[in-house]
Amino acid sequence: MNNTNHQEEYQVRPRNVVLYGESGAGKSSLINLIMNGNVARTSPDAVACTTTHAPYDVTIGEQGFRLWDTAGLNEGSEGVVPTATAKKNLTAFLRGLDQADGVHLLIYCVRGARAVGALLTNYKIFSSVIGDSKVPIVIVVTCLEDFRPEMEEWWKRNNRKLSELGMHFSGYACVTTLKDDLTESPDVLQRRAQSYQDVCELILKKCSQTPHKKWGADINDQRSFFDVLMKKINHILRTS
Template sequence: MSQRKRASRVQPVVASTTKNIVVFGESGVGKSSLINLIAGRSIAATSSGAKGCTFRHKKYELQVDDTPYAIWDTAGLDEGAYGTVPAEIAEEHLKQLLHDLTRANGIHLLVYCVRASRLRKTLLSNYNLFYSAICRKKVPIVAVVTGLENYEEEMQDWWAANETEFAMLKMHFDGHACVTTLDADKVNSPILKQRCHASRRAVLPLIASSCARDRWGTEQDGWVSAALADVRAMFKPPRQNTTQPTPIVALYDLPEHSLDPIGSVKDTSFEGGHLVDVGGSPLLVYRIRDQHLRSGVRFKKQIASRGADLLMFCTSIHSDTGASRRRAAAFHGSYGGDMRPLLVVVRDAPVG
């Protein structure tokens, strides 16, 4: 029996202990072949990627070194709005993927599959789609570069030669692997066989070490609706003279007079919040107090309708640390801190 076939066997796993890994990338970069490499056998059908069926997905359950995984194979996102299928169909597929991930205990790791010879303009859009819009930058992400079977240098040298491409686009990764996804049983060259086996040895530890200890996405209020809204915005055709919505800031416990250092107040009654000018750009600020956290009523409806773009928690250096932490946790939990950035401001702190 070959080394690939002696490796991990596909078998049912217990959902509560399963690590959910989402593999994404452009059509034709080798996502299905990468899944087969991880499994050590052929479990995912490969295709040419000539036709897109955006966001259709399939889950593969397997066990590697006593760790159960569910690998989610997503269809590629081609250039243009939602690829080669109508936007409404693509959105339904995406919605189904997110609901399925929610029922499966959330996401532990994103694997961005990139082909070495195809660093294209969709590189950043796919990254932003899954890492920023869908996972809100809350999930570890790794890059797996495929198609390096004929690379003249060592496969891992590709990253050092090309990582500036990712850095220029401000793309962060928690790890990477440079591989070939060829089936070792179907190649004759000893060098290629060696690269196939080395690729699996590189990918498995990367996945095991990069998976988040706790899954994300299962219990986040409004996760699916917020993700869909951001995806729609990403792929909305540009229009001239289109007015962008005013960014919303949920601001905890900042006194009335302290709004002025942030910006000049234009209208203190706009939609129940304060319209503040910051460097010529408006912000709609909702001031949150302790009683709002206890009641969970005021501003919740306004903010929940679209979601805050930023949370600001203000405290004082003279405040009780334990109490501040409890208030920050309540604020973070009440206003969707797992899906948006949190800025902490400490007042009265010495300068310098």
């Protein structure tokens, strides 16, 4: 392959956006919102419907992204995805992603009805290495279709508490992931359209701040995102 073809391949490689959060947080529904279609399997309750790390390619603003729907680490031994299995899958997934194209954005997906203090453990697992890896982390709050007076009010009410607990984000979006159903009220349809716009703008803005990983670079020359993350995960799971 000549240099020109190599550069063209490099330019079209999608940026990796990893969605994480506890079971039932709405990760799959958020992917369906971004994809503007019913492509990721969803569940109406807290039982996991994602048992592995599934990729979904999407174009936003003429740029390519690969959205990764991940299984949660919080189900325990009786869940669809036991903690040990989820951890093993996550390890293999992150190793491959880090050594190949890199990680460009982490989206922490949470339900709006969830108590803010309960969000800390999953946040720690991923965000504790962001300062070393320079991968931005954002929060997307789901299930806010009935939140009044506007969805963004959730952030206004909880931003300070998140900061006090040590949770800091590069950006946020407050959304509803309800399907685009014409039987819904005009207010819900407007909120869904606004949610799509806000999330897409968030991805575009934050991924533009993270350069592509250079092809052929020696990963030993930089502090590996994967290596640091795995150490943090092992420590947090042992102490939680």
